[in-house]
Amino acid sequence: MIDFSLAPKTLKAKRLEHNAAEYLRGIARYYDDHEHEELRPEEIKRVRENAAASGAALAEPGPGDDGMLATIIMSEESCMGDPMIPQTVAGFGLGNAAIGAVATPEQRARFGNLFCAMAITEPGCGSDTSAVSTTAKLDPATNEWVLNGEKIFVTSGKRCQAVVVWATLDKSKGRAAIKSFVVEKTRPGCTLIKLEHKLGIRASDTASILLEDCRIPFDNILGSPEIREARGGQAGVLATFDATRPYVASQAIGVARAAIEFTKEKLEEAGYTFPYDKGIHSLNAVQKEMLDMEANLEAARLLVWQSASLLDKGLRNSLESSMGKAKAGKACSLICQRCVALLGPLGYSKEVLAEKWMRDVKINDIFEGTGQIQMLVVCRLILGFSRDQLK
Numbered sequence: 001m002i003d004f005s006l007a008p009k010t011l012k013a014k015r016l017e018h019n020a021a022e023y024l025r026g027i028a029r030y031y032d033d034h035e036h037e038e039l040r041p042e043e044i045k046r047v048r049e050n051a052a053a054s055g056a057a058l059a060e061p062g063p064g065d066d067g068m069l070a071t072i073i074m075s076e077e078s079c080m081g082d083p084m085i086p087q088t089v090a091g092f093g094l095g096n097a098a099i100g101a102v103a104t105p106e107q108r109a110r111f112g113n114l115f116c117a118m119a120i121t122e123p124g125c126g127s128d129t130s131a132v133s134t135t136a137k138l139d140p141a142t143n144e145w146v147l148n149g150e151k152i153f154v155t156s157g158k159r160c161q162a163v164v165v166w167a168t169l170d171k172s173k174g175r176a177a178i179k180s181f182v183v184e185k186t187r188p189g190c191t192l193i194k195l196e197h198k199l200g201i202r203a204s205d206t207a208s209i210l211l212e213d214c215r216i217p218f219d220n221i222l223g224s225p226e227i228r229e230a231r232g233g234q235a236g237v238l239a240t241f242d243a244t245r246p247y248v249a250s251q252a253i254g255v256a257r258a259a260i261e262f263t264k265e266k267l268e269e270a271g272y273t274f275p276y277d278k279g280i281h282s283l284n285a286v287q288k289e290m291l292d293m294e295a296n297l298e299a300a301r302l303l304v305w306q307s308a309s310l311l312d313k314g315l316r317n318s319l320e321s322s323m324g325k326a327k328a329g330k331a332c333s334l335i336c337q338r339c340v341a342l343l344g345p346l347g348y349s350k351e352v353l354a355e356k357w358m359r360d361v362k363i364n365d366i367f368e369g370t371g372q373i374q375m376l377v378v379c380r381l382i383l384g385f386s387r388d389q390l391k
């Protein structure tokens with residue numbers, strides 16, 4: 001049975017995070033207008049204090065530990081303020097979620113406090129992650145991995161301290177040879193070569209990173225170095241998606257919730273009411289649209305919560321995490337577009353954040369696997385097809 005009753009400490013942290021989102025909203029436009037500008041010290045201080053307060057609430061002694069579910073609930077709340085400022089300040093990137101999911105306790109101790117980005121995409125490799133061509137070769141003389149290749153569109157690639165890099169041990173062995181490696185940015189041969197100018201999530205940086213004979217210790221590999229050619233050989237690296245996809249989906253839900261709540265408030269000021277106890281035939285177009293958006297948001301949230309909750313129980317959640325991301329990515333993008341339309345000219349104006357939310361939320365349907373790729377994963381898992389049978 002699915003039970004999403006949350007521990008009192010999670011509820012307390014959620015309330016704190018919700019209140020903190022108000023502050024984030026106040027500074028969000030500035031960093032949208034000033035991409036790549038570093039946050040001002042007083043803002044960093046305030047964002048850190050807010051995060052520390054909700055972190056302390058979660059760490060309070062008491063019953064229940066909502067684990068990953070608590071993480072995505074906090075993420076939804078803070079994304080109602082801004083989807084990128086908190087994780088940039090807190091130093092939490094997709095690489096951290098990957099490390100949390102697959103690293104050994106010793107690696108967690110070594111890398112847990114680093115701000116870690118995730119680098120899968122390359123100039124010749126996007127949706128089809130089996131095309132990764134960055135190489136990792138073991139130098140037996142020094143017991144170090146030597147990495148070579150180029151990674152593009154690395155979120156937080158400039159501000160992070162380390163990057164979780166996907167690289168192949170042997171291109172001829174296909175997916176099974178792809179492994180992930182933690183590369184600290186201070187390593188010689190790891191160079192930032194480009195910064196993107198983006199449509200949305202402009203409070204974060206997106207960078208290209210070149211790896212040229214970049215040496216890292218043997219123990220920086222996440223998972224086993226063994227190349228198992230059995231079906232699902234890429235499982236080690238792909239398992240990280242099971243943790244990162246619910247997180248990315250929760251960001252979309254937070255942004256879309258902000259858009260819905262703001263739009264509803266404005267429409268109520270204009271005299272609309274939103275009854276939940278009337279038949280569909282008696283609702284006008286605006287009321288129907290709002291209720292439809294709310295239902296879609298709730299459906300996305302429940303799928304995402306389910307995927308996180310399975311992870312917390314140590315159960316396989318690949319199907320659910322892809323379902324949740326597919327639903328959240330698409331529904332939330334559509335919700336934000338519809339809110340812009342419902343708000344009329346105000347929606348298109350920079351006076352309010354609706355147009356920013358519409359731009360910001362689109363990325364959640366793209367990174368960590370596009371909506372189309374999530375649908376492929378879902379179909380494969382439900383129908384029992386392999387990658388080669390359904391692509």
Ligand SMILES: Cc1cc2nc3c(=O)[nH]c(=O)nc-3n(C[C@H](O)[C@H](O)[C@H](O)COP(=O)(O)OP(=O)(O)OC[C@H]3O[C@@H](n4cnc5c(N)ncnc54)[C@H](O)[C@@H]3O)c2cc1C
Binds near residue numbers: 126152363369376391
């Ligand atoms: C702002 C931003 C931040 C990013 N951050 C990161 C990051 O931190 N780390 C990282 O590794 N990457 C990151 N990415 C890259 C992102 O993950 C890729 O853009 C995404 O995976 C798609 O790959 P692609 O762009 O090469 O598109 P392609 O793979 O070329 O796909 C193009 C289009 O075709 C569709 N398509 C592809 N294959 C199929 C198929 N088999 N069936 C149906 N449709 C298909 C896709 O859905 C997409 O719509 C980021 C991208 C952006 C824009």
